[in-house]
Amino acid sequence: MGYICDFCGDQRSMVYCRSDAACLCLSCDRNVHSANALSRRHSRTLLCERCNSQPAFVRCVEEKISLCQNCDWLGHGVSTSSTHKRQGISCYSGCPSAAELSSIWSFVLDIPSIRESTCEQELGLMSINENSESVGVPPENGNVSVSDQVTDLPALDRSFVGTSSIPESSSETRILDQPDGPANECLPKLYCPATKCPALCEDDNLYDDFDMDEVDLNLENYEELFGMALSHSEELFENGGIDSLFGTKDMSAGDSSCQDAIAAEGSSVGLVNATQPACSNAASADSILSTKTEPILCFTGRQAQSNLSFSGITGESSAADYQDCGTTSMLLMGEPPWFAPCPENSLQSANRSNAVLRYKEKKKARKFEKQVRYASRKARADIRRRVKGRFVKAGDVYDYDPLSTTRSC
């Protein structure tokens, strides 16, 4: 596993894609993730150079090696090597060029295959899910931000390995500890711990059953259904919280993405509302984490409600995703969702009904594309002869031949 590219099986794998759970060489990474807009959004990071199977999240400056959390812990948890300087490794999406990769990972200049990487035509499509604050955004590269900040990762980072506690990175602490104020209101919006460091959640079984890719989190549906936080928050209060939302009959089991999406959003609104009066200290915030919605959505509250942070579940979700979601963004911005009731409730109700209608239509038209895991098997199945749709033994009579559409009987 690992080391050799999962796609071509030839080149040495360099990056890890969480969405595909695949180790890829740079060439295949570029090819695979330039296929379409969705694949471009896959969050990738360097592959751990020690175990060659997990995404790296730090670069040991002393040893010049990229390590996943586990290997970092094994290598730096004890002995004198624990004092090694380590540099956070950024995730990226899109199709970065060699220059862009070099800009975010200065150390990759040591790796010839990256120097050789070319994808100039895709310049500007890369986005970096940064481990630390952005320090510059080259105009020609849009949403690329760069940081080579070297940090000493505190022992605290390792303490949650194998536990179900919520990861708390140093950067998180840095953000959350900042004083409240207008200048900081935007920080939670940009902050997404799981995105910044996939490895932080990698060992956390808490998230094993939740995969953003699988549920295809559709933020557009959020806005359709939850465009008005007020009406929903009121409904949640009236109906006793998120359970009523989970029981919505409109949400068929097959449409798990919408269900999960709504669950996530509903949880965010509902929980914030329901717990807001008591959510003024760390203890109350922690209590949120113990609710049954924990696997779906995590909150990391530290100080006041304005510091409530939205924590993504997997590295796949990016800050940009949340920026797309008006309601969530509002929460992230620290604005109280329980703002004064609007006198135009009837109008909002009508709008909401329209939104639900649009959602239903959209849902009806929606088709889940089957994902083929093994192209070779598909190729074989495509040419196999059948009888009434069933495969038949080679040489037996058949009534359908995909190749010639002829019949033997």
Next chain:
DNA sequence: GTTGGTTTTCCGACCACACGGATAT
């Protein structure tokens, strides 16, 4: 508004067999 019959939609099961992972040698 309710009921019963008809039509439409949805979804799981079925088939053979190459492939890949696990295990044994």
Next chain:
DNA sequence: CGATATCCGTGTGGTCGGAAAACCA
């Protein structure tokens, strides 16, 4: 300990049939 052989579970698509939903009188 690595290489090879063997075993066994998995996945693939078109069609069918039953269940559920939708529709209509």
